[in-house]
Amino acid sequence: MKTIGNILWFLFTGLGSCLAWLGTGLLWCITVVGIPFGLQCFKMAGLYAWPFGKDVKGNFGKHPIANVIWFIFGGFGLALSMAVMGLLWCVTVIGIPFGLQCFKLAKLALAPFGAKVN
Secondary structure, three states, X not given: OHHHHHHHHHHHHHHHHHHHHHHXXXXXXXXXXXXXXXHHHHHHHHHHHOOOOOOEEOOOOOOHHHHHHHHHHHHHHXXXXXXXXXXXXXXXXXXXXXHXXXXXXXXXXXXXXXXXXX
C-alpha cells in the first residue's frame, strides 16, 4: 500500500515539493556559510519525494541555532506551502492520508536539524 501511496504522492505533490527543496538547497549552497543548510535541503528532498512508510523523530533542540536560522530564512515558506497543500488534500476523504503527510512534512520543514528519518 505504501508503494501506491508513494507513487500517487510523487505524481501529485512530491515532485513539486522535492523540486522546491532542491531549489532551496541550491540557493543555500551559493555561500560557504549556507552549505550545511543546503545539504540538509538535499536530504529532505528525498523524504519529500517518497514520504510514505517513513517515520520522522524530532530532536530539534540538538541544533537550536541552526533551526532558528533555518526558520527565519527558509523554513517558514516551505512549511507554509506544505500546510496549504495539506489543507487542499484534506478537502476530500480520499486525500486525507496525503494531507496528513503534508502536515507531518510541514512540521519537519520548520526545524529540520536534528531530525531522524526511519
